[in-house]
């Protein structure tokens with residue numbers, strides 16, 4: 001599979017690397033690592049992300065400034081990174097497939113295998129590690145930049161080595177990336193010790209405003225546009241708030257319902273031990289992993305969304321109870 005994919009890449013000339021809308025470290029780690037490597041391979045490479053305002057906190061990643069929100073005029077291959085379904089790219093699949101060969105690199109359980117070649121390894125710590133595997137199996141030399149990108153993608157997607165998507169070889173591979181030039185201390189500082197004050201103020205709001213339901217097993221938080229305005233926080237500052245709620249000892253499922261600028265909602269779900277939240281997200285047209293998933297809704301009221309999720313939680317816990 002990795003050999004076939006690399007062969008196809010070698011035959012392509014103009015390659016567009018696509019990361020998902022509102023990118024995280026993994027989708028960028030994946031595409032930015034490939035950007036440097038494929039340039040060295042003599043390819044004409046272009047970085048695309050449909051998001052107008054990229055998260056500023058990821059500016060430290062190599063090649064970040066090379067990302068464009070438009071497509072080049074000419075391309076014969078599209079490599080999609082860390083997207084469970086094609087919609088996550090912000091592009092139209094029919095239009096793209098008419099023009100280019102599509103390689104789908106991902107690690108989501110719910111991936112829809114939309115590519116002409118699908119490098120979907122699940123469970124796997126990160127899409128970045130799928131790229132790592134492809135490069136390794138084809139004896140490609142890692143640059144310090146590529147090693148850093150893949151390290152960043154993996155350490156972030158595993159919650160700093162805390163999730164069950166890893167195994168012993170993840171640690172070995174991370175060691176290899178350090179040998180190739182990734183700097184763990186610097187990366188930790190860039191990711192962890194760089195909290196903007198507005199983000200901290202939003203955490204303060206979250207700590208005061210969340211609800212505990214179902215005997216403390218469910219933590220629920222609404223974030224409204226007004227809360228962002230008041231604290232000065234941006235949308236990207238909301239992303240790790242849900243983990244703070246999940247981390248409470250009694251909580252099995254954390255839910256964050258975020259009001260978008262257009263009045264629609266982005267729903268994030270986290271679980272700790274028993275509940276597969278990707279199943280809940282899938283029911284509402286989203287996707288994700290066992291312990292982290294999400295979906296969007298423009299049709300419902302926030303309170304109704306919360307009710308429906310609680311209903312799914314009850315069903316899920318009942319199901320778990322009968323399996324136990």
Ligand SMILES: [Mn+2]
Nearest residue numbers: 026082127157
């Ligand atoms: Mn990922």
